Amino acid sequence: MKRVMAALLLLALGGRALGADVVEGVWSGEAELGYVQTSGNTETTTINVRAAAALRHAAWLHDFEFTGLRATDGGVTTADSISLLYRVEYNLSDIDALFGSLRGEDNRFAGFDRRYTEVLGYRRSVIRTDSHTLKLEAGIGARQTRNVDGTRTSEGILRAALDYAWQITESSSFKQAISMENGSDNRVTESVTELKLKINGNLSMKTTLTVKNNSTVPPGVRNTDVQTAVTLVYDF
Helix, strand or coil: HHHHHHHHHHHHHCCCCCCCCCEEEEEEEEEEEEEECCCCCCCCEEEEEEEEEEEEECCCCEEEEEEEEEECCEEEEEEEEEEEEEEEEEEEECEEEEEEEEEEEEEEEHCCCEEEEEEEEEEEEEEECCCCCEEEEEEEEEEEEEECCCCEEEEEEEEEEEEEEEEEEEEEEEEEEEEEEEEEEEEEEEEEEEEEEEEEEEEEEEEEEEEEEEEECCCCCCCEEEEEEEEEEEEE
8 A cells, every 4th residue: 555655656747736836737845754763762753744736727727746654763663644635726706615635544553554544625715815815625435444453434524624824924824724524423524734934045944743633543542643843844
């Protein structure tokens, strides 16, 4: 699965991050990397990667996003996840759009080996200024999960989400994204908070706080995962 997702990433990347400005008919991109290693009394390593790409053509916007996390403590893997997202939007107007998304995930430490989610929905921009934007969306879809204990679930879901962005200065920005995908077997809620500061040219530093909750998990697995990351970001 991971090899397949990595191959899809290589095919998808022409590069640019979800949410940044997109030039008509031109690929643009963003890639980020965080790496922390400690030695001495403790031996830990954490690697956090993300890459994204987008292309706008007429009323269509195509977005791709890849994220990966791996952490070890004393040679024992304590976190290992990978996610690939494809999203397409069709703009009905300057503020309204229809969208469809496909997501594949692999995260055994959250209690599942594979998870696929498909959603169709509607997005509307309710705030659009030079400094602030706020987008709301709602949709319906399906989710298929293969748990670490070998059981499988398939369910319909309802999705609701908001995406807020604040351009604080020319070199600093703040974003807050909150989503909920509610199904009969599990409710997945995620909050992503990020602060991005430009260092020089195309290079920036970003601090991200991600909180993800699954209402239903296997025994011995916590419902909520919290991840704090500091990464270097290169826009191209």
